[in-house]
Amino acid sequence: MIKTKVIGRVFRQDEIADQIYDMWIETELAQGARPGQFVCVYTKNAAALLPRPISICEVNEEKTMLRLVYRTVGTGTNEFATYHAGAEISLLGPLGNGFPVEKAAGKRVFLIGGGIGIPPMLQLSKEIKKAGQAYCELSVLGYRNELFLNTDLEKYSQVYVATEDGSAGTKGTVLDAIKEKGLSGDVIFACGPMPMLRAIKEYAAANNMEAYISLEEHMACGVGACLGCVCKTKNVDAHSHVHNSRICTDGPVYNAEEVEI
Amino acid sequence: MNTKVTIAGVEFKNPVMTASGTFGSGMEYSDFVDLNKLGAVVTKGVANVPWPGNPTPRVAETYGGMLNAIGLQNPGIDVFVERDLAFLKNYDTKVIVNVCGKSVEDYIEVVEKLGDQDNVAMLEINVSCPNVKEGAIAFGQKADALMHITSEIKKKAKQPVIMKLSPNVTDITEMAKAAEAAGADAISLINTITGMKIDINRRKFALANKTGGLSGPAIKPVAVRMVYQAANAVKIPIIGMGGIANAEDALEFIMAGATAVSIGAMNFVNPYTTVETIEGIEAFMKKNQVEDINSLIGCVK
Numbered sequence: 001m002i003k004t005k006v007i008g009r010v011f012r013q014d015e016i017a018d019q020i021y022d023m024w025i026e027t028e029l030a031q032g033a034r035p036g037q038f039v040c041v042y043t044k045n046a047a048a049l050l051p052r053p054i055s056i057c058e059v060n061e062e063k064t065m066l067r068l069v070y071r072t073v074g075t076g077t078n079e080f081a082t083y084h085a086g087a088e089i090s091l092l093g094p095l096g097n098g099f100p101v102e103k104a105a106g107k108r109v110f111l112i113g114g115g116i117g118i119p120p121m122l123q124l125s126k127e128i129k130k131a132g133q134a135y136c137e138l139s140v141l142g143y144r145n146e147l148f149l150n151t152d153l154e155k156y157s158q159v160y161v162a163t164e165d166g167s168a169g170t171k172g173t174v175l176d177a178i179k180e181k182g183l184s185g186d187v188i189f190a191c192g193p194m195p196m197l198r199a200i201k202e203y204a205a206a207n208n209m210e211a212y213i214s215l216e217e218h219m220a221c222g223v224g225a226c227l228g229c230v231c232k233t234k235n236v237d238a239h240s241h242v243h244n245s246r247i248c249t250d251g252p253v254y255n256a257e258e259v260e261i
Numbered sequence: 262m263n264t265k266v267t268i269a270g271v272e273f274k275n276p277v278m279t280a281s282g283t284f285g286s287g288m289e290y291s292d293f294v295d296l297n298k299l300g301a302v303v304t305k306g307v308a309n310v311p312w313p314g315n316p317t318p319r320v321a322e323t324y325g326g327m328l329n330a331i332g333l334q335n336p337g338i339d340v341f342v343e344r345d346l347a348f349l350k351n352y353d354t355k356v357i358v359n360v361c362g363k364s365v366e367d368y369i370e371v372v373e374k375l376g377d378q379d380n381v382a383m384l385e386i387n388v389s390c391p392n393v394k395e396g397a398i399a400f401g402q403k404a405d406a407l408m409h410i411t412s413e414i415k416k417k418a419k420q421p422v423i424m425k426l427s428p429n430v431t432d433i434t435e436m437a438k439a440a441e442a443a444g445a446d447a448i449s450l451i452n453t454i455t456g457m458k459i460d461i462n463r464r465k466f467a468l469a470n471k472t473g474g475l476s477g478p479a480i481k482p483v484a485v486r487m488v489y490q491a492a493n494a495v496k497i498p499i500i501g502m503g504g505i506a507n508a509e510d511a512l513e514f515i516m517a518g519a520t521a522v523s524i525g526a527m528n529f530v531n532p533y534t535t536v537e538t539i540e541g542i543e544a545f546m547k548k549n550q551v552e553d554i555n556s557l558i559g560c561v562k
Binding site for chain 2: 002003004005042046047048049050051092217218219220221222223224225226227228229230231239240241242243244249
């Protein structure tokens, strides 16, 4: 789907956990959006210029709405959190490559999400289930303490939870949960904080598993022009001809083996 | 109504260009913008060999602007010619190639390779990037160094040469005069203003490079002032830039003395800024019964 900048309309918004907002937006961008892709959201504040990249959490059945679940961390997201149903919201998208759903075929799939990296796992989980080719689908979700989206994910996969404070599920990290529950799989799809992704890359390599990880970086243009959001690559990148790949355009999802994180 | 402008014998269908580094080679923005409508595409800086650029974070937002320290990541001239220049051949717009280097020899190598590329209308020499340690800005902050590199490039260049000036100098007129005296066909200004941002929660610099170049609407008044000063110091044409967001901003630069203008950071905010600026200039001319855009250049004295 061609990238476009559009005005969407907020359908509803709720705070589903402390500082975690859940916003459904009516927009034509829903038509071509794939799991793991993102949209750039623009503020109405002329002093806050740059769009905020936010992952697509879910697309409704009719493909008329996108769901964004995000954490308020600063000027932009604090503004978005004030939007009520009916508010206009400026979006650019759909951006990025998304997760390679076809890699789930015939495999035991692990979906691993950490914190605000959990939202893209929902649409991914739905689509893997819909494709019906995965042998089994497990979601492992890591939180600081308060849970969110876990019940949504339970509709499509078996969910295991880890919390840093031990208030729910395994006390510790997603990898602690995998170990404690004796879980195993063939292919990993993951999104979350960099320490988690590093640990997953190592875990996947040690266990001969494929891992597809979604990275993030500060972005300006969102369309591959400014070269602000690069990650280091193992090999010379086909586009840049150096060891850098543009996360916004060639990512955000990479085979963990191909990136230096 | 005439919106055509001419710089060093090169005619542009309108005075609106893209600022180097904010538009790639046009490919990424061709989903949004009909490149045929632009006065020119000014491409991302290209060196003789691929450059990896700086570590991340490379960009940070600031009030009404942004800092960047990309560090001139580029795929090198050979890939650029085969891929990017070939892509631009499909469009009816002028191409200005921004050239960077670490030594005079680096620049010359790129300039010579571009010499027989017939879709390159002009060269813009980047002697003003604040984010690379060697070369680049070292040539752009001292008048004698600027004269030296300008005259060396002029000896080899087959296309007219634009020297892109840094605002990070004490007296912009001194630099503009040095470029003119050494044979530059035009000058462009301003490149970004060196800045810094600190993340107080992490107690770290927002950019891995510590400093970065400030661009966006926050710098526009500084840029207009420098364009005005330069325009009154030299006879060669000026391409003005710095925070242009719309036609009103572009017209300020033109009235201050710029023959053409470039849109930079605002492409990131609104990918349609270039085309909307062209339409806005035409609307202004119609409304104010301006027959020829050239009559507005430097009209405010």
